[in-house]
Amino acid sequence: MELTTESLIHTALAEDIGPGDVTATYFVPEGMTSRAVIVAREPGIVSGMEIAQRVFTEVDERVKTQALKRDGESFVKGDVILEISGPTRGILTGERTALNFLQRLCAIATQTRRYVEAVKPHPVQIWDTRKTTPGWRLLEKAAVKAGGGTNHRMGLYDHVMVKDNHIAANGSNEELQKAIDRVRSERPGTRIQLECDTLDQMARFLTLNGVEMLLMDNMGCEKLREAVKMNAGKLWLEASGGITLDTINDVAATGVNAISVGALTHTVRALDLGLDFVG
Missing domain, CATH: 3.90.1170.20 (Quinolinate phosphoribosyl transferase, N-terminal domain)
Structure with missing residues (x-):
């Protein structure tokens, strides 16, 4: 409804x-x-x-x-x-x-x-998350835009986000590629993003075709800088996980493209x- x-x-x-x-x-x-x-x-x-x-x-x-x-x-x-x-x-x-x-x-x-002011002068976007008040998502995401932020996916229907639990259920590269190919065939235009917990996992995901974004989850700044070098501009990189106003400028300086912050809406x-x- x-x-x-x-x-x-x-x-x-x-x-x-x-x-x-x-x-x-x-x-x-x-x-x-x-x-x-x-x-x-x-x-x-x-x-x-x-x-x-x-x-x-x-x-x-x-x-x-x-x-x-x-x-x-x-x-x-x-x-x-x-x-x-x-x-x-x-x-x-x-x-x-x-x-x-x-x-x-x-x-x-x-x-x-x-948060937007805190990342200056780095060219990085501040993204919201799905951690919104039930029923208020459209309003709260509009508020993020009013503050200068960028809306990430609105829900489960408009953006593929393959997270650790999805990968645990069906996570070989072969199976991931098959699923990505199906999305590309049946849902053209849908963005596809995978979550990475480690740099080794990221290296594996960089060999897949059809992926547009990687979510670097709970990685420190040193690992994020390594991830940016490994990526070499191939995919859009998002940093996430426990990022605060005190730490966000350091994260922005690593060269990631976007930083998602649940605290924009849930705290x-x-x-x-x-x-x-x-x-």
């Missing part, structure tokens, strides 16, 4: 509102209207602006919003990034759900930007944003 952004909004609102917002119903006059803003309490990068706006419209179509920052733009503490006006009940009912989306997606974009703290009513 395809989980669209629209269905995700509906699910998020349903779990929060249930049969009705009792606080707004009893403590906010029915005809009252207000103006509010979403303000940054700390600096960051915008992502998720459109979905936040759609939350308010879904709660009450009379609520109007105006984005003052677009996805990918930076903001500083104190910046207003979204203006909201309309029925007060609708604004208050949509507040938390809109902030939940916006705070997490801005956090991912901000985290990604830190982020919600950015501090708040909704304030204004006169």
Whole structure:
């Protein structure tokens, strides 16, 4: 079943509102209207602006919003990034759900930007992974792009990644080549990548035809430099495994083409944003 952004909004609102917002119903006059803003309490990068706006419209179509920052733009503490006006009940009912989306997606974009900045001046891409919140993958990968990162495969369907467990199940070069040839025949255009745990394994994989990328998993910088020399520009090399902001520049300096970082999406703290009513 395809989980669209629209269905995700509906699910998020349903779990929060249930049969009705009792606080707004009893403590906010029915005809009252207000103006509010979403303000940054700390600096960051915008992502998720459109979905936040759609939350308010879904709660009450009379609520109007105006984005003052677009996805990918930076903001500083104190910046207003979204203006909201309309029925007060609708604004208050949509507040938390809109902030939940916006705070997490801005956090991912901000985290990604830190990693992108950390690898300068090396010409290496920062890739995301499949370590995303269930149901949020498209949104979180869009946030990575907003932060200047690059999306790796979206799922199991659009990119072959032969990992250690696949190789353990069926890993001779002869069998691997047969499988690669089948993909090339039956799924033309599909990228094929193999995971390497050792340089010996990499040397073996370099003899295969039809492979475009190798994932160098949990190799230190010395081995990565050797891998780059062995490869001699033949395949696209990705480094992965426990790479942090403190170590990523050293990894980038080895000459790999891409570095994948699960922490872009699985280890982020919600950015501090708040909704304030204004006169």
